[in-house]
Amino acid sequence: MRIGNMHQFTEHHRYYSYRDFSLSAVDRKMIGLIYQPMIGAFATGLYQLFYQLVPDDRVGYSPLEPQRKLFLGSGLDMHERGRQEFVEQASRLEAVGLLQTSRLGVPDSDDYVYEYELIKPLSPDEFFRNPHLMLLLRDKVGKYAVISLRESFYEKEADELAGAELARDNITVPFYELFKLNAQTVDVELEQALSEVAPTRSPAAKPQLETAGIQYGEIISRFPRNSANRKYVERLRGDEEQMAQLNFVAYKYSLTVVDLCRLLDEDDVFSTRGELMMDELQLRASQMYRQDRKRDEDRLRMQGRMEAASAGEQGDTGDEPLEEVAVQEEFYMEVPAQLAGRCDIHQYNMLMRNEPHTRFVTRFFPGAVPEWIIRVFEVIDLNYRLTGSVINVLIHYVLGMNDAQRVTKTYIDAVASNMLVKRIDSFEKAVRYVRDQVRMEKDRELRQAGGAAGGKASGGARGAASGRTRGRKPAMAIVQEAGELAVSQEELEEMRRLARKLDGNK
Incomplete structure (x- = not known):
């Protein structure tokens, strides 16, 4: 209970209790053996006092009475120290989930009414699945007592059935196989009467979200x-x-x-x-x-470097090298221009299949490898978890086959992400992926080349049409200089005859 001013919590303020359950024998045993060691006998006695305010065979609300009855029933004096003791014991009940207290403001008055809502004790299974309650009980009574208390709530299965693997056949009779309801008639009076006597407090159904379990x-x-x-x-x-x-x-x-x-x-x-x-x-x-996530990735990369360094030191002491894996000819990739003359196609594919990516990438540079390229492939190796041979095929694709020189961090990361999405986890799959990408790029270039050629053929007409639709003024034809034209004598005579005819009409 959070009471800022003790004058707002006195024996003159009224209260009522509410519960919607009845205690069973297991519940009473839970209160006596489990909850009482955690919160004390006074708090559990206060819980029983609240419980008895409503008849044991009913649920609902207790009468509205002054809190003087609570203080007298708890054996507390009606002064500030007694009120503080009551607040402390009620807070213990609230902390372990047995009580929820609310303060209600009375309309048109400065008076308060206190509501004490009792909550049913957890079942043994629920309690021992609750980590903070179980740890509190362990701190109070010790771990061996916790084990003993848990065993006291369960009856063991017969030894004959405990270790046997028996086939279970559910032979329970469902409701509608035994009873037939008359759903044709609707009893309006019964529904109205049930709605009138229904409890005013009904729990509202709320959507259940995934939770982290933080209280x-x-x-x-x-x-x-x-x-x-x-x-x-x-x-x-x-x-x-x-x-x-x-x-x-x-x-x-x-x-x-x-x-x-x-x-x-x-x-x-x-x-x-x-x-x-x-x-x-x-x-x-x-x-x-x-x-x-970025810190975790950096930590993982640092750990990978340390492991690689330690593995290198151990390798120098005489460890056996890893066995090389042969490459079938159908999965051979062409030797890039950077390595032409330094190795043949067989040697190159064996290197790409078996060599670590940290050494394979250095073969594409005459000097030191740029630091950002090392970091990019380090992320792909340690964070994306691509296998070494797949990373080497990726290096071959972006460094050896990239004629457009699109070697950027974004481009390399995009290709690696695409490989992850497509589940490229072996050398053979990576080779097929690269060949498919090269084929798609060639098809795209052919389509672009065909579109450009068609555009040149119809460029004049399309340009005029687009000009008429976009501009306010209509596009006018421009007379181009064509030079001197050769006219025969017959054509010249026909032109003169037409000119005389037109002069006669005038």
């Missing part, structure tokens, strides 16, 4: 006390929807409790009214996820 208690126990956002974080207590969204963000970006507390402590994560800005939180969680 409010884990967040608030690690959150800084002097943080400006602490008052907003404290409002998350009891807000199941916000906690579900936080757990989904933590699950989505692999955040721990410490990472989530760090994000909630940053500026602009909460609005001025204390509302959680989920979009801003997801943006910062994504940035943290990318940074963590």
Whole structure:
């Protein structure tokens, strides 16, 4: 219970309790043997007092009464020390999930009404699957006592059946094979009566999201006390929807409790009214996820370098070299221009199939290999997990066959990503992939060449048409100088006859 001022929690304030369950024998045993060592006998006695306020054979609400009855029933004096003791014991019940307290404001009044909602104890299976509760019990009674307590809740299976692998045949009779309902008639009066006597408190169905399993208690126990956002974080207590969204963000970006507390402590994560800005939180969680991933990749590459260095030192002491794998002629690749004359096709393909990529890439450069190229293939090796022979085929494709000189980090990374997507995990698959890519590039160049030739043939007409549609003024034909034309005597005489005829018509 969070009570800022003890004058707001006195024996004069009214209260009521609510529960929607009844305790079974196993539940009572759980309270006595499991919960009581964790929270003490006073807190479990207070739980029993709340439980008895509603008849044992019913569920629902207790009468609305002053809290004086609670103090007297708990044996507490009605002064500030007694109120603090009651708050402490109720907080113990809340911390282990047996009680939920709410303060209700009375309209048109400064008075408060306190609601004590009891929660059913966990079953033995649920309790021992809950890590923080089980660890608390271990700290209180010891691990051997925890094992003994767990065994006390279960009856062992017969020895004859425990180790046997028996075939299970479900012979249960379903409902509709035994009973037939008359669904033709609808009893309106019955439905109305049931709706009138239905409980006013009904749990609302909420969509279930994937969760990281982070509880409010884990967040608030690690959150800084002097943080400006602490008052907003404290409002998350009891807000199941916000906690579900936080757990989904933590699950989505692999955040721990410490990472989530760090994000909630940053500026602009909460609005001025204390509302959680989920979009801003997801943006910062994504940035943290990318940074963590980059650090993991760098750490993995550094570890790979150290392992390679240690393996090299061990290899110098006389370890056996790896066995070479032969390359079939149908998977031979042509020797690049950079290596022409230095090795034949058989030697080149054997190097590409068996040599480490760190040595194979140096053969394409007369001097030192650029540092950025080393880093790119290091990422492909250690982070993308492509095999060595596939990386060598990738080097052959981007360095040996790239006539357009598109050797950039983006291009190499795009080709490697495409290989990953297409599950290229062997030398033979990589060779087929490269040949398919070369064939596709040639087909694309042929189509572009054909399109360019067609464009030149119809360039004038298409240019005029496009000019008429785009421009405001119509495209006018331009008279080009054609030079002198040779005219025969007969053509000249025909032209003169037409000119006389036109003069006569005038």
